[in-house]
Amino acid sequence: MAEEMTPKVNMETIVSLCKRRGFVFQSSELYGGQASCWDYGPLGVELKRNIRDAWWRSVVQERDDMVGIDASILMHPQVWEASGHLQGFTDPLTECKGCHRRWRADEAKDGRCPSCGGELTEPRMFNLLFKTFMGPVEDSASTVYLRPETAQGIFVNFENVLATSRKKLPFGIAQIGKSFRNEITPGNFIFRSREFEQMEIEYFVKPGTDEQWFRYWLEERFNWYVNLGIKRQNLRLREHMHHELAHYAKCCYDIEYLFPMGWSELEGIANRGDYDLSRHSQFSGRSLTYFDEESGQHITPYVIEPSAGVDRSLLAFLLDAYDEEPDKEGIRVVLRFHPTLAPVKVAVLPLSRNPRLQPLAREVYNRLRRCWLVQYDDAQSIGRRYRRQDEIGTPLAVTIDFQSLEDNQVTIRDRDTMKQIRVPLGVLEETLERKLAGEPLEVLPPGGSYWLGWGE
Ligand code: GAP
Numbered sequence: 001m002a003e004e005m006t007p008k009v010n011m012e013t014i015v016s017l018c019k020r021r022g023f024v025f026q027s028s029e030l031y032g033g034q035a036s037c038w039d040y041g042p043l044g045v046e047l048k049r050n051i052r053d054a055w056w057r058s059v060v061q062e063r064d065d066m067v068g069i070d071a072s073i074l075m076h077p078q079v080w081e082a083s084g085h086l087q088g089f090t091d092p093l094t095e096c097k098g099c100h101r102r103w104r105a106d107e108a109k110d111g112r113c114p115s116c117g118g119e120l121t122e123p124r125m126f127n128l129l130f131k132t133f134m135g136p137v138e139d140s141a142s143t144v145y146l147r148p149e150t151a152q153g154i155f156v157n158f159e160n161v162l163a164t165s166r167k168k169l170p171f172g173i174a175q176i177g178k179s180f181r182n183e184i185t186p187g188n189f190i191f192r193s194r195e196f197e198q199m200e201i202e203y204f205v206k207p208g209t210d211e212q213w214f215r216y217w218l219e220e221r222f223n224w225y226v227n228l229g230i231k232r233q234n235l236r237l238r239e240h241m242h243h244e245l246a247h248y249a250k251c252c253y254d255i256e257y258l259f260p261m262g263w264s265e266l267e268g269i270a271n272r273g274d275y276d277l278s279r280h281s282q283f284s285g286r287s288l289t290y291f292d293e294e295s296g297q298h299i300t301p302y303v304i305e306p307s308a309g310v311d312r313s314l315l316a317f318l319l320d321a322y323d324e325e326p327d328k329e330g331i332r333v334v335l336r337f338h339p340t341l342a343p344v345k346v347a348v349l350p351l352s353r354n355p356r357l358q359p360l361a362r363e364v365y366n367r368l369r370r371c372w373l374v375q376y377d378d379a380q381s382i383g384r385r386y387r388r389q390d391e392i393g394t395p396l397a398v399t400i401d402f403q404s405l406e407d408n409q410v411t412i413r414d415r416d417t418m419k420q421i422r423v424p425l426g427v428l429e430e431t432l433e434r435k436l437a438g439e440p441l442e443v444l445p446p447g448g449s450y451w452l453g454w455g456e
Contacts, residue, residue: 094122188261343393
C-alpha cells in the first residue's frame, strides 16, 4: 500500500477515545454487552445530531426540489413482499464444521474458516430481515418486520407527498431514521451493526434523464463529505460489479472511505429505475404514476437513491479528524472536526478557580450557551484544559483572566493553530461566529482586538 493510502489511525485508538471521552459505548455493557449494538454518549449524540442536521440542511433546507418525511419503522408486511426484501434480501451464509462460527460466504479464505481454517458447509441464503409480532398474538398473521432500509417508507408515501407538496419532476424525498439488519458478521465498531441509522434520498426523475441525475448526485454527495472536512485522498468512488448489485438496482456506485480495515462503503448511490414504484403499484393495486404535463402522459418516475449511514459517516468523520502531534507534555491529541460538526463549539475557561474570576466567567458562559453548545471547565491547569478540549474537537476556547476584570477583554484560543487573540466582550459572539464560519482568527473584529501571538 502506498504511504498516502495507509490509514493514519487504527480502530483501537478511536474505540478507546470514544469510550474514554463519551462518544460511543458498548450497548448494555453492564450485562456484559450486547454484540453489534452501540450507545452514543453525551458527545456522540451531539456529533450525530450535527451530522444529521448538516445533511438535512444540504439536501432539504437549502433546496427547492426536496421535502422530508419521517415514516414509521414497522410497516405493513406486504411492503416487504413488494419491495423484494422477503425474497431477495439475503446473504450467503456458511458455517465452519470445526468451530461452528458462521460467516458470509464471501469472507471465507480460500474456502476455509477465517478463524480456525476448518472446512465450511455449503452456503445457504440467509434473510437479513428482523421479524417480530404486532399485537398480543404471536402467529404468522401478526408477523411484522423491522425495516432494513428507510427507503420503502418513502416509496409507499410517494402519492401522499406528491398530492400534498405539489412538487414537479424532478424532485426528491429525504428521510433519516433507524434501520435494522440481522447481519451475519457485524463488526469493525460502528461500521457494521445490526441497528443503525440511515439518511436516504429518493430522487424521482423522468425516465431518460436518470443517468444525468445519477452523475449529478454522485458529485453532490462526494462533495458533501469533502466540504465537511474529509480529506479528498481518503475518499473514492467505486462502481458495483454486476454480481454485487442489489435486487432493485440498475447501477450503483459506492462512495468509499479509507477505513482502518481498508477501502469500504460509506454511502451507496443507486439507480433504482422504476422498480419500487412499479412493484408497489402492482402489489397495492394503486397506480403510483406522475402526470407529465409536457407529454400529456402518466409516467412511472425513475429513482436515484443516495443512501448514507449516520453511524458510518460519524466513524469516518472521527477517523479523519483524528490527529496527534508532539508537544511539551508528550503528545497532543486533536480532533480537527469541521466546526459545523464539532460536538462542543466553545469552551469557557476561567484561568483558575479563584472566586474573583467566577462571576465574569459564568456570565460569559451563560451568554454563549444561548448560541452554541458550550462547556465550562475550571478543573486543573489551563494547559490540561486546552488538551481536554482538543481531544474532543472543540474549535475555540475563551479564557477569562484577571486582566479581563480590568479591561473587559477575553482571550480566544484556536484549536488548530493554538493562536490566541484578545477581544472585547462586546464583540465576543460576533468574533466567535465568524471564526466558526471559517474566517481566520487574524481577521480583527470591529472594536479592535490585538494579537497575543502563539499561545501556551
Ligand atoms: N436503501 C439502500 C440501502 O439501504 P445499502 O448500501 O444497503 O443501501 C446504505 O445501505 C448505507 O447504509 C450504507 O452505505 C451504510 O452507510 C449504511 N449501512 C448499511 N448497512 C449498515 C450496517 N449494518 N451498519 C451500519 N451502517 C449500515
